[in-house]
Amino acid sequence: MNSLVQCPKCHATLLEGMFNQPELLPCPACNVPLLVEIFPSLFRKITPGQSGESLMVEGESSCFFHPQKKALLPCDSCGRFLCALCDCQLNGQHFCPACLETGKTKGKIKNLENQRTLYDGIALSLAVYPLLIFYFTLITAPMTLFVAIRFWRSPLSIVRPGKIRFVVAIILALLQIAGWVMIFIFLSTRHSSHPHAQS
Amino acid sequence: MPKVEYQRLTRSRPRGGFSVAVASRTSLWLGTDHLLFVDSNGYTETYKRFYFRDIQALMVHRTQTFTIVNIVFSIPIVLFLASALATHTTGLKIFLFCMAGFFAFIVLINLWRGQTCRSFLRTAVQTEQLPPLSRVRRVQKTFNRIRPLIVAAQGGELTPEMIASLIREQIQTSAPESEGISQNPGIPPRLDS
Numbered sequence: 114m115n116s117l118v119q120c121p122k123c124h125a126t127l128l129e130g131m132f133n134q135p136e137l138l139p140c141p142a143c144n145v146p147l148l149v150e151i152f153p154s155l156f157r158k159i160t161p162g163q164s165g166e167s168l169m170v171e172g173e174s175s176c177f178f179h180p181q182k183k184a185l186l187p188c189d190s191c192g193r194f195l196c197a198l199c200d201c202q203l204n205g206q207h208f209c210p211a212c213l214e215t216g217k218t219k220g221k222i223k224n225l226e227n228q229r230t231l232y233d234g235i236a237l238s239l240a241v242y243p244l245l246i247f248y249f250t251l252i253t254a255p256m257t258l259f260v261a262i263r264f265w266r267s268p269l270s271i272v273r274p275g276k277i278r279f280v281v282a283i284i285l286a287l288l289q290i291a292g293w294v295m296i297f298i299f300l301s302t303r304h305s306s307h308p309h310a311q312s
Numbered sequence: 313m314p315k316v317e318y319q320r321l322t323r324s325r326p327r328g329g330f331s332v333a334v335a336s337r338t339s340l341w342l343g344t345d346h347l348l349f350v351d352s353n354g355y356t357e358t359y360k361r362f363y364f365r366d367i368q369a370l371m372v373h374r375t376q377t378f379t380i381v382n383i384v385f386s387i388p389i390v391l392f393l394a395s396a397l398a399t400h401t402t403g404l405k406i407f408l409f410c411m412a413g414f415f416a417f418i419v420l421i422n423l424w425r426g427q428t429c430r431s432f433l434r435t436a437v438q439t440e441q442l443p444p445l446s447r448v449r450r451v452q453k454t455f456n457r458i459r460p461l462i463v464a465a466q467g468g469e470l471t472p473e474m475i476a477s478l479i480r481e482q483i484q485t486s487a488p489e490s491e492g493i494s495q496n497p498g499i500p501p502r503l504d505s
Contacts, residue, residue, distance in 0.1 A: 117482060121371045121432045121439070129476040133469075137374060137448070146374040148448075150455060153466045155368035156478045159436065204345075227359045234354045270357055272318045272341050272350055 118149060165196035178209070188212055220268065229271065232264035233278035240285035250289040257286035318343050321454050322444035324352070340444045340454070345465065347433075347458065349442065360440065362433055364458075364465035369434040372451050377428040385422070388415045425449070 118127050125142030127149060137146035165182035168175055174184040176196035184194030190212035201208045204224060208216065216222030239257040243249035261279045269276070318341035327336050341348040347367075349360040389412050396408035431445035445451045463469045470478075 117479070118369055118371070118434070120373070121430065122373050129472070129479050132475050133472070137372070140373070148372040148451070148455075149369060150371075150459065151369045151470060151475065152367055152462055153468060153470060154366060154436070155434075156482065224361065229357050229359075231352070231355055231357060238354065270352075271359060272320070272339075272348065272357075 118151060118155070120145070120147060122147075163197035165198040190216065223271075226271070229268060231270055232260060232267050233269055233276065233282070236260040236264075236282035237278045237285075240282040240289070244289075251293055254286045254289035254293070257282050258290075261286070318348055321347075321457070322450065325444045325446060327351070327443045338443045340442060342458065342461075349440070362435060362440070364462045366435045367433060367462050367466075368436065370455060371432040371434065371439075372429050372445070372448070374448065375428045375430055378422065378426070381422050382419055385415050385419045388412070389419065 118132070119125060120127055120140045120142060122145045123140060123143035125140060127140070127147075131138055131140075131147065132149050132151045134148070137148045139145065140147050165176065165179060165185075167181055168183050174194050176182045176184050176199055177193040178199050179196050182196035182198065185197055185200060186207055187194055188209040189206045190208055193209050195207065195209055199209055201210060201213045203213070203222065208222075213222070213225070217225040220226050236257050239253045239260060243253040261283050265276070265279060321340040321342050324337040324339045327338050336351060336353045339350050339352070341350060343361070345365075346361045346363040349362065351358040351360075392408045392412035392415070396405050396412060399405050399408065425447050427448040428446055429448045429451060431442040431451055433440050433442055445454060
């Protein structure tokens with residue numbers, strides 16, 4: 114990867130006087146005011162990956178996935194022995210490729226999680242948006258309750274983990290259901306109190 | 313796994329362009345050893361993590377949006393004010409002054425928030441735009457907050473002398489590679505006689 118930094122607007126290469134300055138300076142090529150801060154990792158050379166040492170001594174532990182290669186350490190999740198090639202490091206822990214994949218798909222390794230469904234947002238939307246046309250709430254209010262109860266224990270937003278949206282959605286849905294019940298009661302009592310209107 | 317807690321760095325802001333139509337909003341959060349970039353549409357959230365040890369550069373360039381907004385919203389102010397001064401009907405005068413005041417309020421908000429910009433974060437594998445950092449003042453506040461964390465994760469700050477020598481070294485390292493092979497495949501390599 115090229116260590117030279119380019120202007121984000123015109124992609125001209127920037128030279129030393131542009132970096133880590135306290136104020137915005139004009140790009141030498143396009144004159145747009147720029148602020149660029151660089152850090153030591155920009156110049157860090159990428160170390161090539163290791164392929165693992167071959168087994169030289171009989172009786173030495175071998176990698177679970179590569180029996181001809183020497184095992185270096187066990188997987189922190191399943192305990193299988195791993196060679197240098199199979200060792201996947203993440204936040205100071207060592208995983209085998211299988212555990213890494215499982216950790217990602219099942220959400221066990223939180224730092225690999227890159228998407229979540231916001232069931233509380235869905236429930237709140239089901240409770241709020243149909244209010245624009247109130248008749249829809251006859252269907253969406255029970256749906257809101259179903260979503261809120263069904264997914265109550267599901268993981269929510271990483272950054273906003275509270276259940277306040279679920280609570281608000283449930284309250285709104287209950288109010289809507291109560292409103293419909295009152296409407297039906299009102300209509301049925303009116304119908305029964307005016308039987309002569311039919312004849 | 314321990315529970316990760318995040319501190320908010322920026323409010324949710326639209327990504328811009330057509331994302332406004334699909335209500336996609338982005339925000340930046342500070343974790344223990346990384347920045348978390350969150351893209352949310354209200355129903356799903358997508359996360360990107362930038363570990364402090366991997367951040368190579370933070371880049372910001374100013375945009376013209378600040379100036380354009382000021383000009384665009386100043387025109388109705390002038391028109392409404394002129395109309396208000398020209399009219400003799402009290403009710404209409406008040407209405408036109410209110411309309412001028414409304415647009416003036418927008419301009420004042422824009423002035424208070426400061427210059428607009430676009431921010432980018434560079435790692436070894438990508439350069440990602442950070443839409444939540446769209447005002448220079450907010451960018452400087454955020455950079456001041458995360459700079460010590462990045463420096464601590466990477467083992468120290470770069471002094472101007474170090475930057476100069478590293479860049480010169482980088483240029484010298486990349487120059488011999490291009491001597492034998494032309495960078496433009498359309499141009500034949502130069503042969504020294």
